[in-house]
Amino acid sequence: MKHPLQKMMEDRRNGIKAGIPSYCTANPLVLEMALRRAKKLGRPVLIEATANQVNQYGGYTGMVPKDFYKMVLEMAEKIGVPENQMILAGDHLGPLTWQNLPEKEAMEKSIELVYEYARAGFTKIHLDTSMKVADDPEGLLSTETIARRGAILYKSAMKGYEELKAEKPDAMRPVFVIGSEVPIPGGAQEAEDTLAVTSPDAFRDTVATYRRVFKEEGIEDGMNDVIAVVVQPGVEFGDDQVFLYDHDAAVDLCAALKEYPEVCFEGHSADYQSPESLRNMCQDGIAILKVGPALTYGLREALFALSFMEKELVPEAEQAHFIETLDEVMLKNPANWQKHYHGDDKQLALARKYSFSDRARYYIGQPEVTEAMDKLFENLRKYQIPMNMLHQYMPVSYNKVRDGELELDPRELAMDGVTNFMMDYEYAVAL
Numbered sequence: 277m278k279h280p281l282q283k284m285m286e287d288r289r290n291g292i293k294a295g296i297p298s299y300c301t302a303n304p305l306v307l308e309m310a311l312r313r314a315k316k317l318g319r320p321v322l323i324e325a326t327a328n329q330v331n332q333y334g335g336y337t338g339m340v341p342k343d344f345y346k347m348v349l350e351m352a353e354k355i356g357v358p359e360n361q362m363i364l365a366g367d368h369l370g371p372l373t374w375q376n377l378p379e380k381e382a383m384e385k386s387i388e389l390v391y392e393y394a395r396a397g398f399t400k401i402h403l404d405t406s407m408k409v410a411d412d413p414e415g416l417l418s419t420e421t422i423a424r425r426g427a428i429l430y431k432s433a434m435k436g437y438e439e440l441k442a443e444k445p446d447a448m449r450p451v452f453v454i455g456s457e458v459p460i461p462g463g464a465q466e467a468e469d470t471l472a473v474t475s476p477d478a479f480r481d482t483v484a485t486y487r488r489v490f491k492e493e494g495i496e497d498g499m500n501d502v503i504a505v506v507v508q509p510g511v512e513f514g515d516d517q518v519f520l521y522d523h524d525a526a527v528d529l530c531a532a533l534k535e536y537p538e539v540c541f542e543g544h545s546a547d548y549q550s551p552e553s554l555r556n557m558c559q560d561g562i563a564i565l566k567v568g569p570a571l572t573y574g575l576r577e578a579l580f581a582l583s584f585m586e587k588e589l590v591p592e593a594e595q596a597h598f599i600e601t602l603d604e605v606m607l608k609n610p611a612n613w614q615k616h617y618h619g620d621d622k623q624l625a626l627a628r629k630y631s632f633s634d635r636a637r638y639y640i641g642q643p644e645v646t647e648a649m650d651k652l653f654e655n656l657r658k659y660q661i662p663m664n665m666l667h668q669y670m671p672v673s674y675n676k677v678r679d680g681e682l683e684l685d686p687r688e689l690a691m692d693g694v695t696n697f698m699m700d701y702e703y704a705v706a707l
Contacts, residue, residue, distance in 0.1 A: 279399060280320040280363055281451050281503050281564075288563060289537050295558035297701030298542075300324040300367055300568035302337045303641065305575055307348060309694045311355045314362075317702065321357065322400065323348060324365040324566070327372045332385075332392050335373075336612070336638060341366070341396040360448070365400035366393040367566075370429060371409050378411040383425060387432040394436030394450055402453040402506070402542075403429050419481055422456045423489040430490070430498050452498075453542050453564075455506030456482050473525050474507035476532035483536055504542040504564050509557065512545045513569075515617065515631045521553040523560060530560040540564065546701075547573075548632055554704030565704060570697045572637035578693025580629075581669040582652055582686055589659040596651035603628055605639050612638035649690075656686035672696055 280296075287294040299310045302325060314321035329335045330344045339347070345364055352362055369390045371382040390401060405425035408417050433450060441447045457474045482505060490498050509526045512519045523530075533541060540563035546554065547570035554565055583598045606613060606628050613635035617627040628636065639645055661684065667674040673692045676682035682692055 277360065277446065277448055279448055279451050281322075281400060284563065285503050285538065285540065288540060288561075293559050293563075295540075295563040295565060295705035296320065296322050297698070297705060298322045298324055298365065298564050298566045299571060299698075300326060300566055301571050301637075302329045302339070302344065303572050303575065303637065304347075304351075305691055306571045306694050308351060308355070309691045309698065311348075311352050311357050311362075313695070313698055313702070315355055315357050320361050320363055322363040322365060322564075324367040324400075324402075324568075325398075326367040326568075327369050327389060327404075330366075331373065332388050337641075341392045341398060345396045345398065363400055364398045365402070366390070366398050367402050368404040369393060369402055370404040370425070371407055372404065375407050375409055377409060379409050382409040383428065386425075386429060390429045390433040391436040394433040395440050396436075397440060397444075397447065399448045399450045400453065401433050401450050403433075404455075404506075405429065406456050417456075419456050419485045420489070423454075423482075423485045424493075426454055426486065427489050427493040427495060427498075430495060430501075431493070434495075434498070450501065451503045452501050453504040453506060454482065454486055454502055455504075455542070457506065457508045471508065471510050471512055471519050473510045474529055476528050479505065479507055479529060479532055480535070483539070500538075502539060504540050506542045506544060509541065509543055509560075509562055511543060511549060511553075511557070513548050513632045515627055515633055518548040518632065521549055521557050523556050526560065530562075533561040542566065549700070551700045551703045554700055558704050563705075565701055567697070567701060569632065569634035569637060571694050572640065573632065573634040574693040574695075574697040575690060576634065576636050576640065576693075578670065578673075578690045579649060579652070581693075582656060582690060585661055585665055585669055586652060586655055586659075588665065589661070590655045594655060596648045596655055598645075598648040598652045599629070601648040602636060602639060602645050605642050605644055606636065609639070653686040653690070660684070661686070661689075 284294045284296060301307060310321050310323060325344050329337050330339050330341055332340055334340060348364060349359060370386050374382040374385050393401060403426040405422045430452060437450055487499055490496055507529060511521050541561050542564040543557055543562040544566045546565045547567050557565060579598055586595055613628060616633055616635055617624050670689060673682060673689050677684050682688060
């Protein structure tokens with residue numbers, strides 16, 4: 277069976293500007309909405325787990341790759357999305373979480389990581405060896421080193437796939453993403469003034485180096501499995517800033533892509549882009565549009581709106597206090613936001629709530645927060661939201677409820693906050 281992303285690349289070579297959103301999340305509500313949209317639209321859905329979310333040690337979700345695959349598959353079966361319509365992917369697979377270790381140890385763990393992803397059935401693998409490890413020399417990591425480590429990981433992934441195929445003959449052959457100019461997962465950590473777009477020569481050098489190294493490593497045909505290269509096309513987001521895509525700034529880079537019809541660009545940090553910016557990216561060859569924090573930001577935004585309505589409708593003693601609970605949990609366990617947010621106490625408090633980097637996503641699945649969210653939903657079913665108040669706090673969702681497209685249920689309203697972002701990416705890749 278042909279991989280849906282190989283089919284997408286065939287379409288692009290035939291002049292059809294196909295593309296796909298890539299939903300990078302482990303949040304159950306976001307995953308459910310991604311699958312529901314896939315069923316409604318009848319399109320493949322690309323869902324990515326990042327190395328720090330899901331790895332052989334459990335990551336911050338507590339799931340190993342086969343657990344994540346099983347969770348999404350069970351969700352898909354309930355919703356009615358067939359397995360072959362799902363593309364499960366591993367993002368930033370490499371030494372990301374082991375940069376403090378020397379190369380030998382970091383690579384041993386990375387080899388096991390990609391093996392477990394491929395063995396579990398993930399069919400899109402981002403080989404990310406762009407980060408330095410503890411005993412790397414000073415200065416920038418060379419493309420040669422990045423490619424050498426990438427080739428080692430490719431071999432490990434294919435070993436996992438071959439073992440899976442022995443058990444499951446119809447297992448889909450994985451495709452791969454490479455690239456040495458990889459944005460930091462989850463958005464920029466500091467405010468930025470400008471962004472440097474990847475140079476056409478740097479892109480050409482990445483492809484040429486990988487081709488040579490794969491040949492030298494005896495896996496020359498492996499380049500046929502590479503469908504995308506990660507570049508920096510000039511998009512990024514941080515605490516309170518978004519760099520919109522500038523076609524003119526990326527025109528030379530995108531022109532160079534025409535020399536390599538076998539690949540497209542994968543655009544990371546494409547969160548919060550306007551629908552037109554996203555469409556322009558797809559048209560210019562940035563056909564895989566990665567979005568992660570924006571999806572949980574949309575969920576958090578909707579949950580806050582529901583909380584504000586709860587404060588108006590529900591007696592104080594019965595309120596869920598979702599906003600306060602989330603902040604208390606973040607303050608008790610600051611590791612996942614502390615180095616990302618800066619300023620005095622007031623600025624930090626605002627960032628914990630509203631930052632585009634959305635570090636709250638690390639906490640929204642914590643038991644105390646989930647309990648408060650469930651109580652919020654329960655309260656707003658008991659004390660039903662009036663339409664005039666819904667218009668005040670959730671005007672976009674109000675229109676959908678008014679027109680019979682959305683149920684007036686708090687859980688559905690929360691998930692509609694995710695839908696509103698997803699629709700921008702669906703518009704961008706619509707043929």
